Each structure stands twice: as C-alpha cells, then as structure tokens.
Amino acid sequence: MSGYTLTYKGHAPVGLADGAALRPDLLGELDRKSLERAVGEHFDIAGDQGNCLTVRNLPVLSRLGAQMQRGMLVVEGNVGTDLGASMAGGLIRVIGSAGDRVGGPDRGCDRGMTGGEIVVQGDGGDYAGLVQAAGLIVIGGKAGRSPGYRMLAGTIVICRGPLDQPGLEMRRGTVICIDRQTQMALGPGFSENGTFDQLQVVRLVLRRVVALGVNIENGAMGGRFVHYSGDRFELNKGELLQWVC
C-alpha cells in the first residue's frame, strides 16, 4: 500500500493542538507540494501519494484519525485519547499504546466509530469503544476500565486481561476477550448463557484479527468461550465472550 510517511521534526512541540488533521483521506491524496504547504513545517515527508499515511516520532496526540473516512493510518509510537473518534471507515494501526476512548465519540458527536477498524498493538485506555456504533477495535494488550461502555454495536477484541466491567450499559455489540488466564469483573446486568465451542462469529472475527497482523494465542480460534448476554438494564442484546479453554 503506497502513501506518504511523515516524520515529526520534534522542534515545535506546541505546533500541533491534536492529531485530527493527520488523516490519510485528507493528506494522502494531496500532491507533494500541497502536503508540504500543509504539514511541512512540522514533518519531514517521504513517499508518494496513496491511501496509506504513516506518522512517526509524534508527541502523544489526541484525536488521531478522528472522523476518518477511508485509507490506512499507521502511527509508530504511543497515541493520546480519542484515537479514531467517530471514524467511519478505513484502518488505523497504532504500533504502541493508546489513551482513553479508542473509537469513542468525537467532539459534538453522540456516537463513537461508525465503521472501519482500529488496531492498537499495545494497551488501550479506559472506555475503549465508548458508544461505538459499528466497526472493529482490537486491543493487542490490556484495556482500561469498561471497554464497550454504552456500546451500540460493533466488535471489540481484547487480547489481555484483566477486564473491568466490559460492556457496561451496552445495547448491542460484542466484546471478546482472548486471555484465558484473566479475570473478568462483570457488571450486574450480565448473565451467563454457558460455554460454547464452534461459535462461527468468533472464528470470523478472530480470523480478521489475525489478518490485521495481530498475534493471538494458539487455540483461541477454535476454542471454547463463555458467553454472557447484557446489559439487561439497556436493550440486553450485547454479548461478552471470554475464551476459557
């Protein structure tokens, strides 16, 4: 996948209020001169026009990929809060950890991400997938408090626990934990349905996670998962799945 690589020069730490402008669908389609006019003050530019935008050496910025529509944003390093806020499409890959509200709502929006995929290879902060309406969030490490809080739909995959009240007040959607050893502190609105193997939806999601370049433990793909429904204080159409064996 072709595109520009932007390396932050690092001498103007106050030059960027947040990372919302660093989007492949905004910058990737600019010609080189236009891109230099737009961000040349802060970034060294390499590569060519394309639908992939790679950013390096950034300070920890919030709102990276906010309201992104398409393309692929690769961030090398840690990112701040509101990664992919209200994004509608495309792929964000963070080679590092992320702050709170991954895939949550952007300023002025009442919904989190409505499409696309976010892969955080490290840890995620609190409330990943806050009011998420669609799309896939993969947290390669641990998640903070209540991933999937007030989730509307979509999927969150968390590779390491513990999980603190996942899916609290969710209406629909799926939170999958593939850490067998972990403890999951459930909210009161969740009930266990039993342990199941051969849940094809888990296979479909985890195969996608692997295709996105995330390593998952052997056995998770065809493993047995505990299935919980909730949150019964909301629509009760959400689900939590935890790999057990």
Added chain:
Amino acid sequence: MLLHGTVIEDEFAEAFRMWASRLVVTAVDASWVGIAARQVCGYGTSVIGCDAEVGLEHMLEPAQTPDGRPGAAVLLFAFKAESLSKAIVNRTGQCLMTCPTTAVYDGMPDVIEDDDMARIDLGKTLRFFGDGHQRSKVVAGRRYWRVPVMDGEFVVEETVGAVKAIGGGNLLVSGKDQQVTLTAAGRAVAAMAPLPDVVTPFPGGIARSGSKVGSRYKGMFASTNDQYCPTLRSVSDTRLPDGVGCVYEIVVNGLSEQAITAALRAGIESACGNNIVSVSAGNYGGNLGKFHFKLHKVMQGSVPTA
C-alpha cells in the same frame, strides 16, 4: 475426428444463458460438509423440473473458508436471477440451516450489482427465522446474520453474488454396452470434477434420460430423446451409430464459455477409448441456445489418432 479409436462427431452442444451463484458451506468436519453439500444439491438436476441446477464444485480446505473450517463450494444455476434467488433461499433454509453445525457464506464476494451481476438477499431473508433474536455482525466489510438455533448459531451471509453463466453444455457418450459406457462417462465426469467454475448436476454427473424439446402429450415441455434410445432403434429416426447399445449424457453448467470448453475437452479426452463408439453432443438445431460448443473446435490442439 478420431481419438483413441472413438469418433468425435462434428456436432455442437447447444447451451443457454443462465444465472449462477456460489455458496461456500462449512461445517464442523468434512463428514458434515459432505452431508450438507449432498442435501443442498438434492433435487437439483434440471430446471425442466427442479427450481435450480445444483452441483458440488469442489471441497475446500479450512484455510480456504471464511471461518477456518472444512467447507464445500456449491454452484447453483437458474434461468433468471429472481428464480435463482428463490431457490437459494429455500435450499439454504431447508437443507443447510437445518443441518448440524453448518454456516453459509458468499462464494462470489466481489460481485456488485450491474447488468451482468446481482446481489441476492440470503441472510437478509433467512434472519427472520430468529424471531427477533437474530443479530448481525460485520467483519471486514461483509455482513453476517447469526440466527440462534438449537446447537448454537446458524451464521449466514447477508447477500450472495450472482452472475450471468451458461447451462446445458453437454456430451453424449455412446458405447457398445451399458457397463463400458457408464465406465467411460464416469471417467469423463472424474476428469471434469477438479476443474473450476463448472458442475455436472445430474446423478454422479451422468444423465441417462436425455430429453428432446416437446412431446406428443399436452403440457409436457420435454420428453425422451427417442433418437438416442437403443431400444427404439428400429422404430424411431435413430441417430445411433451401428454397434451402440447405450448412451449417457453429461451436462456441464459453468460460469464462462472457457470453463465449459475446458470441461468438455477434459471429458472427451477421458471418455474416448475401447468400445466407446462415438462422442457427440446434444443440440436443437442451433435455434434455442445462444452458446454453441463445437466439439471439433473444443478439441483443437488435441492430436487426432486412429
């Protein structure tokens, strides 16, 4: 033209425009995949009397299926996209949703709506079996419906692609007797089986009741092809060469002319041999079907032998 002592007649197979879809069916193991595939292919020989012509294209390894389980690719053909849609929904609902552990996916995910292609609602229709408990999940841009069933969930893709295709490519294998002709026809079907984009929808890929258009009886659209029936040799306008005691037809449906041509050629090359008097093809004078597969042209490149 002669091949291995068998005459390849200067005839053509007359084939028709059809619509086709490919379903990818998965299950917990190869045994249940086979059961599911047999069920969905059942009563799917000819649109003369069936809702669709259906055949197993090939079995799939776990790595080739969306959910990583063993699977099968099944091709379904009908004259119109609307009738294909109805057949796919009914067959999936009755033959696959009922079958333990199965899931059904679109085998043509790149197909988009245009003049030559269509999207058929599948899970979008079948989801209502869930009686309000159904849920959907979008993974990598494809929407799957999850219908709760008594062994867990039946996962079915929301829509499946359909493309314009060709039905009715055929070979007529004529031999000395039933045993030798059946063996030769079986060789031909086996040679076609590994080829992509084609199916042979009749039992074992072989039809014994080849038909002609029309009948002396009202309401019959097709009737026995008496010119090829050996027991009518002396009472009909027979087209059987001397020494022929049996004829089998192999009908080939495919997604393209190239795919059918390759299948016919593989079939002819395998069928020819000792005690196989001739290989011919069925047609209606060229007036009914848009596609004419001339056997000599199909065999171009094959060295004629005495």
